[in-house]
Amino acid sequence: xxxxxxxxxxxxxxxxxxxxxxxxxxxxxxxxxxxxxxxxxxxxxxxxxxxxxxxxxxxxxx
Numbered sequence: 001x002x003x004x005x006x007x008x009x010x011x012x013x014x015x016x017x018x019x020x021x022x023x024x025x026x027x028x029x030x031x032x033x034x035x036x037x038x039x040x041x042x043x044x045x046x047x048x049x050x051x052x053x054x055x056x057x058x059x060x061x062x
Contacts, residue, residue, distance in 0.1 A: 029058070 016022055029052065032039050037052040041060075051059045 032050070033052055039050050041048040041050055046062060049061050051061070053059060
């Protein structure tokens with residue numbers, strides 16, 4: 001269940017309100033969660049918990 005973190009680098013080009021196009025990261029939740037329903041995200045030295053509910057909704061908590 002706990003596998004070493006691997007860098008994910010998918011991107012999708014999306015239009016901005018100004019009409020310009022830019023490339024932004026796009027992640028599929030299945031790639032993040034795998035067979036589980038919980039991942040941790042390290043952001044600026046703080047650990048966040050991202051959980052997928054039974055209904056498929058996402059909850060992000062500190």
